[in-house]
Amino acid sequence: MANTPPDLNLDKLDLNIIQQLMHDASLSYAEIGKKLFVSAGTIHVRIKKLQEAGVISGMKYQVDLKKLGYDVIAFIGIYLEKSSLYDTVAKDLKKIPEIVRMNYTTGNYSIFVEVVCKDINQLRYILHDELQKIKGIERTETILSLEESLHRTVTVTPA
Amino acid sequence: MANTPPDLNLDKLDLNIIQQLMHDASLSYAEIGKKLFVSAGTIHVRIKKLQEAGVISGMKYQVDLKKLGYDVIAFIGIYLEKSSLYDTVAKDLKKIPEIVRMNYTTGNYSIFVEVVCKDINQLRYILHDELQKIKGIERTETILSLEESLHRTVTVTPA
DNA sequence: ATTGAAAGAGTCTCAGT
């Protein structure tokens, strides 16, 4: 359960590169280098090192899911009959493709998930048909997002 | 308040391209084209069209925040004194850089936010010092993530 | 709308410092 070894000896340059790439992965090495006053080759070496260390992994396009008809974002808090059922329930939840995120949590809920789906009917289907079938869930509480007013990534630049 | 015009006339090819790129933006046009049995030029034209329509926007690197020392993910449900205070409270919340996501919600809470920070001390600081200062917040409820067991994106491939 | 080829830009490797 111990955490990943924390000290990767990342210097200011590494953190600055990460900060750039986590916001825009399309920047060229030359562009990043220019901003940070080093050559494109150096940026290349650093990025390779960061990838090998697993600090940065793949790049993904941002997709506007609303434009694809996915209008509903909901958060669902799940109460378990026994908290020892976490593993088995988690396994079943993962099979539902609309569940995009799942956290084991403290507080009221044992499991907290995020669902993205097309409309309220589909959400009802997930809540009433799919979740009800899973053994070990006592009850659920749904928080429906009416508007997502912020979605960004944390700033990692050194102080 | 009306939604974005839904019909962009996306065909199967468009959806397949989106599906590929939202998982791995580093694929070359030639690679995607090979998988989908069209030329690289066609992929290029389609991606350009999708970008202009805003269906896909920038690409971002995935960053392992744990390896950078960000060990804490928490969800905070916020109760407002009056729900009309949403705009002004939202504006103040956005100033806190550790708040990475914010939704206006139904259910128990009026506002639901996600926080990413380095340790529990920093979380306490955000809860006790930063949030307390914001006018209009009645109280908050914190859900701490002990483990993130799933984080993926919804599947958009046509049925 | 799709294709294939040519021009331009970016990545990757490596010898030198």
Add this chain to the structure above:
DNA sequence: ACTGAGACTCTTTCAAT
């Protein structure tokens, strides 16, 4: 560990279909 230049690959444009 950083640099700069050459080899290679990818993106971008465009004339033809």
